[in-house]
Each structure stands twice: as structure tokens, then as C-alpha cells.
Amino acid sequence: MGYWDLPEGSDCVQKTWITTKLGTALGLVGSAYHMVALQPDSALEAVQRATNGTVTMAALGAIFGMTTCLSAQIRDAPDDPLNYFIGGCASGIFLGAKKKNRLGWFRPPGNTRRERKLSSPGMGRLGSAGLPAQLLLLVLLTNASDSSVCLSAPESVTLQENSAGSVTLASSSALNRSAVIHLNVTYSSKLNFSSIISLPDQLLLPAGSTSLTFNVMAHEVGQVTSYLLSNGTNLPSWSVRIRFMVIHSSVLSVLSQVIGWIYFVAWSVSFYPQAWENWRRKSVVGLNFDFLALNLTGFIAYSVFNIGLFWVPYVQEEFLKTNPNGINPVNSNDVFFSIHALLLCAVYVCQAVVYERGDQKVSWMAKLLLLIGWTFAFISLFLAVAKQITWLDYLYYFSYIKLAVTLVKYVPQAYMNYRRKSTEGWSIGNVLLDFTGGVLSILQMIVQSYNNDEWRLIFGDPTKFGLGLFSVLFDIIFITQHYCLYRTQHDYVAVPDQ
Incomplete structure (x- = not known):
């Protein structure tokens, strides 16, 4: 889908994504040309220059696309050429701030002699002319798209x-x-x-x-x-x-949305009590490392699935062809939840490296499961590249990895609590919030199914349904362990005879 396939002033995210991709491609080509013309002294300098040029052009493309689209929306003048002028000015302001930044936030480190060499009169003119030429090429490429009426x-x-x-x-x-x-x-x-x-x-x-x-x-x-x-x-x-x-009812539709955001908040906040518990104790003893490793892998897979279906236009087109009467099951809150969860899992891993962990380590069984999961992911990747499966199928395979991880990731923690006869180190706040999110997630699917008279909605997203169901089941086990089976024992102090 080209830039001009979308009306001006509509779908700003998609139009910005197109201009960002064009900017990134131009940045890569320009950086390659620059390194051929002026060979870097080291591999590190080559990476720095390539990154600087590519990120700069990607940012210029994003700013141009978003500013142009927003200008068309705000001014209510989608066909006015002034929108492109405003977008170009916004990109120019960013470029000027980058070139004139006295603090050097955007300037990659390099030796002074090399910078003087690059700033020779002839090369200076070439460098100053290069970026405007690239900007002009970016505009021409977007105009070169199919300009038929949409x-x-x-x-x-x-x-x-x-x-x-x-x-x-x-x-x-x-x-x-x-x-x-x-x-x-x-x-x-x-x-x-x-x-x-x-x-x-x-x-x-x-x-x-x-x-x-x-x-x-x-x-x-x-x-x-x-x-x-x-x-x-x-x-x-x-x-x-x-x-x-x-x-059936607009009220139920609003209620479903409210439930969705409540369980999103509950599931998101549920990651913080465990991080706080680790920081307070300066120890991760009691937090099972198998659970950590499996959970990290699960949310990597879930993030890939959500990002692909929500942000990649090619995958969305494949979904529409495969499900011509369906609706994309991934919403914005699903994307941000998975990314947020992945970041918090990374925090857990960092805490496990820094804080006291005793003799805990990832078991061979968990390593075997992770090896199977990632081998499956890489084989599927090669099949997708070879066009033996579609990229949509590849993303669905990632969602199945997440579902499989959800089935097994809680087992090591539950067994560890049973073996230690204690839940110390395993935050009950995490469990209670996770239980709340799981119950509300299932409730939302039930409300949506009744309101649309379409009960297949419950099973249309097996990852989401399985995530909620199995989380609730294991949370019930953890709550039973904490409040019934292994309640915290009070320490008794011996009183001397008097």
C-alpha cells in the first residue's frame, strides 16, 4: 500500500509508518554511500555513522509524515499543498536542532582530526547538500506512489x-x-x-x-x-x-471496554509487587528461575505476535485475506501490555543477576523446553522466508509458544512453594492482581460474546483465552498455598527462666 493510497488527513499512523520506512531505506543507502566514499577508521565508527544517518532519516520521515497528516486534519484541508510545506518545515527544524545542538546529544563520538577532515570545503558542500537532496527524494518517492482516487x-x-x-x-x-x-x-x-x-x-x-x-x-x-x-x-x-x-446493548459495549481497561491495568500493575519485593529484600530467593526464564520467553513471543498483527500492514492484509469477515483480535492495550510485561520481566532478570539468589539456577528441564520453543521459532522463520508458510502463520506460531509457556511456567513455582512449604519471596500481591486480570479478561469475552450473539469470540483468540484461564487456575493454587497451606510461621524467642 502506497502513501497516496490513503486519503490525506486520515490514518496518520499508517502514513507515518510509510514515510518512516522510506526514510530508513534512504538513510541506509546514504550511509552506505558515505562509508564507501569516506572509509571509516574502525568497525565501531562505521556502525556509529550508519546508525546516525539511518536514525536521522527515519526520524525525518516520521516527522514529515505525521506533521503533514496532522496539519491536514487540524486545518481540515486535506488537498492543500501547504500541509507538505508544514511537514517539511517541521523536518527542517529537527534537522537544524540536530546540526546546531551544542550539547552534542546527536553527534556520535569521533576523533577531532577526522571531523576536521570531513569538514573540508568541498566535502562540507556535499554534506550540506546531501540531506536536503535526500528529503527531496523522500517527497518524490511518496508522490511516486499510485495516485488514483481512494x-x-x-x-x-x-x-x-x-x-x-x-x-x-x-x-x-x-x-x-x-x-x-x-x-x-x-x-x-x-x-x-x-x-x-x-x-x-x-x-x-x-x-x-x-x-x-x-x-x-x-x-x-x-x-x-x-x-x-x-x-x-x-x-x-x-x-x-x-x-x-x-x-444487544450499547451499555454492554461500553461495559466491555471498561472491563478491558481494568484488566489491562490489573495485569500491568501485577508485575510491580514482585519487583518491589525483590528490591525490599535485596534477594530473589523464593522466586523460581525456571518461571523467570519461561515467562521472559513467553512475553517475547506474545510481543512479536501483537506487534506484527497491530503494526505491520502486510500481516494485516494477510489476516484480511485469510479471515475476510473477521476483525483483528489485537488491540492497542494488548500491544502495550505485552511490551510492558516484557520490560518488567527483563527487570526481574536484572534483579536475579544483582541480588542474592542462593543456589538457584535454571533447571535442565526448563532449558530443554526453551530449546524446543526457540528451535520451533527459528524453523518457522526459515519456512516463512522460504514462503512455505505465511508470515501470519508464523506470528500465530509465536502465539502458540506463549500459550504453551503459560501452561507450564507456573508449575516450577508451585512445586518450589510445595517443596519449601513456604511462599516467602513469591509476592502474593502479584498473584491477587493477576487473578483479578484473568477473571476480568474472561468476563469481557463472555460479555462480548453475548452482546454480539457470537460465542466463537471466546475461542477466536486462543492465546488470550488460555492466558486468562490458566492464570486464574494457578492463581487459585498460589492463593491456597499462601493463605491456607503455608501460612507464615511466627518466630518464637526463648524466655529465660526467672
């Missing part, structure tokens, strides 16, 4: 049963002639889609107009997917779809 529509429309609503279609620029748009229904959760929602047979987008609004009427709970087809040759409408979802 038709955009909301990805999904949610209505309460027996209610009316309106849908707005927009084109990236005015049409030279009128276009007739047909709504081609490709999926219905019921035999007759008209029992779910009433849709117009066709729509007319007049010449010179850039938007069109039509009304729909919801009847019974269900889901309908419709693709937009047009007689206009300059409207690539085959890639535009609208998923209509008729639900």
Missing part, C-alpha cells in the same frame, strides 16, 4: 438492535464524473442479511463531491460484511469493506 469507509459500524444509523464514505479527491457504488454483501451471520440490517442497493457519488452519507437500519443481533464496488475506473473500491455489527 475511497475510504469506516472499518466497522456498530449499531444497537432496532436502531438507525448513518455511514459516511469519502474519496481522496473530487471525481470528474459521477460514480455508482454497490454494496456487495459477502458474509452474514444469518441466512438472510436483511433480517440483521437494511442496506441500500446502490449509492451515487456525484461528480465534484468528495463525500457521501447514507442511512442504515438495524434489526436483529448479528454481523454483516459488505464490500464496496464501483463503476468508476479510478476508484479502487475492491479493497474497501464495511463490517456492520448489530448488538
